[in-house]
Amino acid sequence: MNQAQFEARHAAEWRDFESWLDAPGARKEAAAGVNPRHWPHRYRAVAHHLALAHDRAYGPELVDRLQSLALRGHQALYGSRGNAMAAVIEFIGSGFPALVRRESTLILTAIALLFVPLLGLIAILLRWPDFVHYLASPEQLLQYEAMYAPANRALGPQHKAESQLAMFGYYIWNNVRIDFQCFAGGLLFGVGAIFFMIYNGLMIGAVAGHLTQLGYISTFWGFVAGHSSWELLGAAISGAAGLKIGWALIAPGPHTRMASLKIASRTAVRLLYGAAGMTTCAAFIEAFWSSLRNLPVELKVTVGIVFWALFLAYFLFAGRDRDAASHAD
Amino acid sequence: MLDTLRRVPTPEGFELTLRLAGPVARALAYAVDLVIRAAVLLALSISLPELVGGGAGLLLIAYFLLEWFYPVAFEVWWGGATPGKRAFGLAVLGDNGAPVTFGASVTRNLLRAVDFLPMLYAFGLVSMLVARDFKRLGDLAAGTIVVYRDRPGVRAAIPAAPPLAPAVSLNLEERRAILDFAERHATLSEERADEVASHATPLLRRGAPPARTLLSIANHQRGGRPI
Numbered sequence: 001m002n003q004a005q006f007e008a009r010h011a012a013e014w015r016d017f018e019s020w021l022d023a024p025g026a027r028k029e030a031a032a033g034v035n036p037r038h039w040p041h042r043y044r045a046v047a048h049h050l051a052l053a054h055d056r057a058y059g060p061e062l063v064d065r066l067q068s069l070a071l072r073g074h075q076a077l078y079g080s081r082g083n084a085m086a087a088v089i090e091f092i093g094s095g096f097p098a099l100v101r102r103e104s105t106l107i108l109t110a111i112a113l114l115f116v117p118l119l120g121l122i123a124i125l126l127r128w129p130d131f132v133h134y135l136a137s138p139e140q141l142l143q144y145e146a147m148y149a150p151a152n153r154a155l156g157p158q159h160k161a162e163s164q165l166a167m168f169g170y171y172i173w174n175n176v177r178i179d180f181q182c183f184a185g186g187l188l189f190g191v192g193a194i195f196f197m198i199y200n201g202l203m204i205g206a207v208a209g210h211l212t213q214l215g216y217i218s219t220f221w222g223f224v225a226g227h228s229s230w231e232l233l234g235a236a237i238s239g240a241a242g243l244k245i246g247w248a249l250i251a252p253g254p255h256t257r258m259a260s261l262k263i264a265s266r267t268a269v270r271l272l273y274g275a276a277g278m279t280t281c282a283a284f285i286e287a288f289w290s291s292l293r294n295l296p297v298e299l300k301v302t303v304g305i306v307f308w309a310l311f312l313a314y315f316l317f318a319g320r321d322r323d324a325a326s327h328a329d
Numbered sequence: 330m331l332d333t334l335r336r337v338p339t340p341e342g343f344e345l346t347l348r349l350a351g352p353v354a355r356a357l358a359y360a361v362d363l364v365i366r367a368a369v370l371l372a373l374s375i376s377l378p379e380l381v382g383g384g385a386g387l388l389l390i391a392y393f394l395l396e397w398f399y400p401v402a403f404e405v406w407w408g409g410a411t412p413g414k415r416a417f418g419l420a421v422l423g424d425n426g427a428p429v430t431f432g433a434s435v436t437r438n439l440l441r442a443v444d445f446l447p448m449l450y451a452f453g454l455v456s457m458l459v460a461r462d463f464k465r466l467g468d469l470a471a472g473t474i475v476v477y478r479d480r481p482g483v484r485a486a487i488p489a490a491p492p493l494a495p496a497v498s499l500n501l502e503e504r505r506a507i508l509d510f511a512e513r514h515a516t517l518s519e520e521r522a523d524e525v526a527s528h529a530t531p532l533l534r535r536g537a538p539p540a541r542t543l544l545s546i547a548n549h550q551r552g553g554r555p556i
Contacts, residue, residue, distance in 0.1 A: 180439050
């Protein structure tokens with residue numbers, strides 16, 4: 001068969017495939033009445049034609065055209081696809097808690113890095129209140145005291161625009177960014193993640209300890225109770241994601257450091273999805289629930305404790321059936 | 330060896346040839362994106378507080394999204410390229426030449442925070458120069474590469490000449506070279522064209538001008554068919 005015959009025989013197929021490639025994303029999926037397996041089949045045919053054209057030394061133009069068709073086919077067929085919404089629901093329902101259980105060593109390490117300084121500092125400040133001056137300037141302390149003074153009308157950090165929506169935006173911008181920094185800091189052999197964990201633990205502990213020993217219990221603890229579980233666990237899990245990357249570089253095991261980094265990143269980024277989701281929810285709760293002034297402090301603390309209990313149950317039990325299934329494989 | 334081509338074999342038995350993009354093109358693309366982001370933010374900061382109460386909160390959310398998810402959204406849903414990358418013909422792909430996945434895109438864009446350290450993407454630049462394939466740290470972790478998108482292969486017209494079958498049979502690379510020569514013929518002086526063409530000794534006939542001979546062979550390859 002010469003080149004002209006070859007082109008004449010397959011031209012219609014190539015045009016057909018090309019028009020499918022040109023169709024925008026959504027239309028590709030539902031090319032009218034065509035069996036979805038048709039396109040991978042066509043793609044392999046084009047790859048075959050490309051090999052033939054090479055082998056038979058057909059003209060460069062034909063080879064280039066087939067090469068470009070094959071390349072575009074590769075891009076179109078190997079892209080990620082699937083139902084994004086279903087994947088999100090699956091992740092929340094079982095994937096995320098299962099992942100947290102699988103990475104429990106790292107998560108517990110990150111929790112320790114965050115909570116040991118936090119709780120330790122509260123204990124120290126209750127015993128020696130003046131210790132706070134090692135950690136914060138008098139101006140900063142006055143600011144925090146003003147935020148949570150029992151005489152206040154509104155609770156929590158106050159900014160010029162005091163609407164709840166404004167605070168929601170601020171918490172998202174600030175707190176989720178801290179999650180991302182913890183994650184990215186892991187790339188510095190874990191040092192960045194460890195630093196952010198301990199630093200945040202110390203800062204939160206200093207404020208909490210100082211305000212507690214001043215007796216601002218109902219305002220401060222009433223304010224933070226509701227979102228505390230979401231925010232602190234979210235921060236710890238993002239730190240664990242950073243530690244995962246750092247540990248992959250320190251102890252790559254049977255892989256090269258590069259390969260180990262790539263493998264660990266795939267897991268770490270999934271931890272970060274969960275952490276960022278939790279921190280976003282925390283921002284929502286903090287802005288629209290925690291700032292409510294007229295509710296009794298008992299109710300707010302109870303809600304906070306219920307959230308902690310629900311998280312414990314969620315991470316311990318959600319998606320267990322799937323664990324068993326994946327172990328059986 | 331410094332090589333900006335990366336060949337990726339596919340399961341279907343052909344090789345993808347990807348042209349990797351270096352630091353300069355990528356920095357320029359980043360600068361374009363930076364300007365776009367700044368412009369969007371400026372427009373929002375002027376218009377949002379006018380339109381809705383609590384505009385400050387929405388503005389911070391917009392800032393957050395622009396800062397972290399602007400590249401992710403474009404890379405995943407707009408053919409692997411932010412507007413800046415598109416302006417310079419760049420695109421992000423996975424190591425295997427397939428489109429970048431959501432997870433990989435999030436990974437490479439969040440790790441920008443480290444590439445940026447200690448200032449102005451210094452770590453990222455060093456990583457690009459040291460690692461294979463011009464990868465910054467985020468690319469190493471995510472398993473992604475930045476390549477030049479090939480323009481659709483449109484061949485230029487070649488000067489008409491009476492078709493002539495080559496004296497020896499030519500392989501694909503040789504045929505390509507002859508077509509390339511014919512396409513660029515118009516940009517060369519007559520003497521220079523003859524000088525270049527005179528290297529194709531096995532194809533030339535005594536007494537015929539070398540450049541004209543190669544043009545004739547190129548016309549034969551095109552087979553008189555329209556381009």
